Amino acid sequence: MTTETIQLNDDAGAWMPVFLDMRGAPVLVAGSGVEARRKVDRLLKHGADVDLLFNGSAPEDPDLAAYLEAGRLGRIDSARRNDYRLIVVAERGTVLADEMQQHGRHHAIPVNAVDDPERCSAMLPAIVDRAPLTIAIGSSGTAPELARMIRSRIEALLPHWIGPLAQLSADLKQSIRSRFPELPRRRQFLGWLFNDAPADAMANQRPENARQQIESALADEQFTVTGSVALVGAGPGDPELLTVKALRLIQEADAIVYDALIDPRILDYARRDADFIHVGKRGGRPSTPQDEIHDHLLALTRDGQRVVRLKGGDPMIFGRGGEELEFLRKHDIPFSVVPGITAAAGCAATAGIPLTHRDHAQSVHLVTAHCQRSIDRLDWRSLARERQTLAFYMAVSRLEDVQNNLIQNGLNSTTPFAIVENGARPEQRVITGPLSELHTLAILNKVKSPSMLYIGSVTQLADRLAWFGQSPLETSNRLEIAA
Numbered sequence: 113m114t115t116e117t118i119q120l121n122d123d124a125g126a127w128m129p130v131f132l133d134m135r136g137a138p139v140l141v142a143g144s145g146v147e148a149r150r151k152v153d154r155l156l157k158h159g160a161d162v163d164l165l166f167n168g169s170a171p172e173d174p175d176l177a178a179y180l181e182a183g184r185l186g187r188i189d190s191a192r193r194n195d196y197r198l199i200v201v202a203e204r205g206t207v208l209a210d211e212m213q214q215h216g217r218h219h220a221i222p223v224n225a226v227d228d229p230e231r232c233s234a235m236l237p238a239i240v241d242r243a244p245l246t247i248a249i250g251s252s253g254t255a256p257e258l259a260r261m262i263r264s265r266i267e268a269l270l271p272h273w274i275g276p277l278a279q280l281s282a283d284l285k286q287s288i289r290s291r292f293p294e295l296p297r298r299r300q301f302l303g304w305l306f307n308d309a310p311a312d313a314m315a316n317q318r319p320e321n322a323r324q325q326i327e328s329a330l331a332d333e334q335f336t337v338t339g340s341v342a343l344v345g346a347g348p349g350d351p352e353l354l355t356v357k358a359l360r361l362i363q364e365a366d367a368i369v370y371d372a373l374i375d376p377r378i379l380d381y382a383r384r385d386a387d388f389i390h391v392g393k394r395g396g397r398p399s400t401p402q403d404e405i406h407d408h409l410l411a412l413t414r415d416g417q418r419v420v421r422l423k424g425g426d427p428m429i430f431g432r433g434g435e436e437l438e439f440l441r442k443h444d445i446p447f448s449v450v451p452g453i454t455a456a457a458g459c460a461a462t463a464g465i466p467l468t469h470r471d472h473a474q475s476v477h478l479v480t481a482h483c484q485r486s487i488d489r490l491d492w493r494s495l496a497r498e499r500q501t502l503a504f505y506m507a508v509s510r511l512e513d514v515q516n517n518l519i520q521n522g523l524n525s526t527t528p529f530a531i532v533e534n535g536a537r538p539e540q541r542v543i544t545g546p547l548s549e550l551h552t553l554a555i556l557n558k559v560k561s562p563s564m565l566y567i568g569s570v571t572q573l574a575d576r577l578a579w580f581g582q583s584p585l586e587t588s589n590r591l592e593i594a595a
Contacts, residue, residue: 127235127252132197135159140191142212143202144171147226151200151236152176156184160197163188167208191215198234201225229253238263242275244282269356273314274306280314280323281305284330291330300337300366300416301329307364307418308340339413341440343427344420345452346370348459348536351377358450366417369408373424373562375537387412402432406439413445424562426454430480430505454478456503459535459564463542463584464577472569473501481507481514481565496523504565511565512551518567519547530571530584533563540581544574557585 137160141148144166155162156179163186164176171177179185191199191212199216201209201223213231216223222234229235229252237248238259247266251259281288281302292298305311305326313322329335342361347353354362362368362381370379372392379388389408391400412419427433427449440447456478460467467476477495481487481504495502496518507514519525525548533541545553547567574584 125252127250129237129248129250131246131248134197136161137197138163138193138195139198139200140165140188140193140196140212141200141202142166142208143200143226144168144173144176145203146173148200148202149173149176151202151224151226152179152185154236154239155200162186163193163196165189165191165208165212167206194219194221196221199223200236201228201231204228227256240266240270242270242272242278245270245275245278269360271315273311273317276319277306277311277314277322280310280319280326284323284326287327287330303364303366303418304329304337337416338446339415339417339419340446340448341409341413341419341421341436342448342450343433343436344422344450345426345428345431345454346374346378346422346424347453348425348455348457348462349373349375349534350458350462350536351375351381353453353458353536354378355450355452358452361420361450362422364418365420367412368420368422369405369412370422371424374422378422387417402435406436409436409440409445410443423452424455425458426452429454429456429478455505455535455562455564459532459540460503460566462536462540462580463530463532463566464574464579465530465532465566466570466573466577467501467503469570469573472573473499475500477502478505479503480505481510487513487517490517492517492521496521498523499569501566501568501570504567506561507565508554508559508561508563511554511559514565514567515547515550523547523567527567528569528572530566530574531559531563532566533559535562535564536580538581542574542578542582542584544571544584 134155139155139160140163141152141155142165144164148164148171152162152164164171164180165188171180176185180187199212199221201212203209204225204227209225213223213225215221216233223232224234224236225231232253235250235253237250238256240247240263249259249262249266288298288301292301310322310325313325344358344361346358359381362378363383365382365386367387367389368379368382369389369391372390382388391405391408409419409421421427421436423431423433425431428451433449437447437449457467468474477500479490479495479502487510504514525546527547529545529547529550531543531554543553543557543559578584
């Protein structure tokens with residue numbers, strides 16, 4: 113028999129997470145302060161049989177004293193037992209702490225030493241509790257505060273009713289397996305269970321209604337999972353600007369039909385087995401016809417899939433969301449809409465441009481320079497008025513037209529503008545100047561899509577309110593930088 117040295121895999125680390133059944137398990141907590149009480153609360157919640165070991169006549173923490181008086185804890189004077197499932201040392205640098213660590217090592221009992229990872233043989237992770245669903249987050253004792261921050265983020269993503277719904281699906285597990293023996297069909301059914309009518313019933317505090325819907329579906333030989341479409345706004349680029357609901361739907365989708373301007377990092381949130389269908393639409397480049405996009409949505413939903421139609425910005429602002437909803441309604445396809453931060457708001461915010469300001473603009477106009485027939489259909493006289501902010505979408509190829517039309521209809525040629533290229537992304541760039549130089553500066557600086565164009569006196573604030581990415585290009589060095 114040969115002995116080989118086991119090499120630690122740096123990708124995995126030394127700490128392997130394990131869930132233990134603590135119901136009735138004997139646990140020793142050494143300490144009597146606030147940290148000891150926090151550990152005791154957690155252990156009691158999971159059903160442990162806790163003994164408390166401390167020096168003095170009474171615990172420092174009044175809640176621990178109350179627990180002892182009520183008989184919820186046992187007090188011991190020394191660690192006589194050798195069958196503890198876990199020892200928690202809740203104080204540092206004392207003789208008591210040293211004794212408990214030695215006792216644990218001698219009797220092969222896992223020891224958790226609070227805020228002392230070097231002396232730990234067990235770690236108590238940060239927990240998101242949605243019983244029976246439990247999520248544990250650990251940092252190997254190196255960054256417990258970061259683990260707690262991550263727990264808070266996960267807490268915000270998981271509704272409290274998800275635990276009872278998970279328990280309901282577990283209660284009906286055998287019936288679900290019998291009704292849907294094939295994994296793909298069973299996965300579709302569970303997707304319906306956790307995301308559609310039963311989930312809605314549970315969220316509305318109607319657990320019996322949720323059970324009835326699931327049992328009725330299992331008893332119905334004709335039952336099929338109906339596909340659905342969620343029109344989801346991906347925001348201007350930064351994945352952290354997604355709404356919580358948008359993130360959840362992306363993570364749960366069977367298929368994602370996405371546009372060209374979607375940040376690839378957002379797609380990383382999706383399931384690895386999801387279908388990804390690119391239907392990019394970018395000015396001046398080959399685009400997927402709208403009818404073909406409709407065909408994709410119809411085929412996917414008829415196959416029972418949950419589809420996310422992922423659009424940059426907000427799907428209902430220059431995103432053809434209305435056209436797609438009309439198509440879905442015509443074909444009786446269930447749909448929902450999750451608004452996103454539209455590019456006008458998102459790019460302006462990261463560029464330090466307030467869309468409204470008491471001293472500058474009392475209204476905002478959202479305008480597309482990519483009209484269905486002609487840019488001349490716009491009401492240029494109205495757009496050329498003072499004390500308002502113009503936010504132009506898809507204007508890169510029409511900047512000369514925008515400049516000329518506004519000046520010809522009365523807007524002062526010195527009115528400031530700002531172009532925000534790749535807004536809310538690491539490569540964001542802001543170019544400012546007077547309206548009379550709009551087209552020239554855009555060419556010299558090789559402005560590309562995606563870009564938002566803002567016109568109005570609020571844009572002059574970008575020079576001093578910039579906070580994200582590169583500072584705006586200054587008038588004095590624009591030509592030099594462009595060259």
